[in-house]
Amino acid sequence: MADKHGKRPAHPLAQPRRPRGGRPLPAGEQFFTPGATGLRRKAERRSAAPLVFLFQLPRWIAPVVLVILLMTGFAVSSFWGGVAVLPVIGFVGWLAYMSWPSLGTGGRLLRVALLTFLILLAADRFGAF
Known part of the structure; x- marks a missing residue:
């Protein structure tokens, strides 16, 4: 039966609709680094989309x-x-740069080690060694 506005009540087993864009963005205080200037600010703005x-x-x-x-x-x-x-190096490097301000020493060392390993792998495949 419809209500006084002509709308039918939802079926009790119906799932709520997801937003059209997929998952909602995670909750957080800031999307950009506070006080960022220059290259970081430009990179963060271009990386948002x-x-x-x-x-x-x-x-x-x-x-x-x-x-x-x-x-x-x-x-x-x-x-x-x-x-x-090469795309793996680019993606990992991009994410490392974007997350750098929020990382501790261990996280930074891990990202530098991973990028170094990937660059050496690519250099080996290109015949540089």
Whole structure:
């Protein structure tokens, strides 16, 4: 039966609708680094849309794509293996730069070690060594 406004009540087992854009953004106090200037501010502003886009994707897509590219870099010991690792270096470097202000010493060391390893892997595949 409809109510006085002509709307039917929702079915008791009906699921609430998700927002059109996918998952809602996580709660947080700030999206940008407070007081950022220059390059950091520009990078954060330009990265806002790609970060929101990545957050709206299903959670498994980015890790699966990165693992496939990295495994290709390990398996193919030629120029094409190095090419496969380049997007992984770019993505990891971008996320490391974006998260740098909020990291402690251990997190920073881990990101530097990971990027160093990926760069050496790509250099090896390109025949630099």
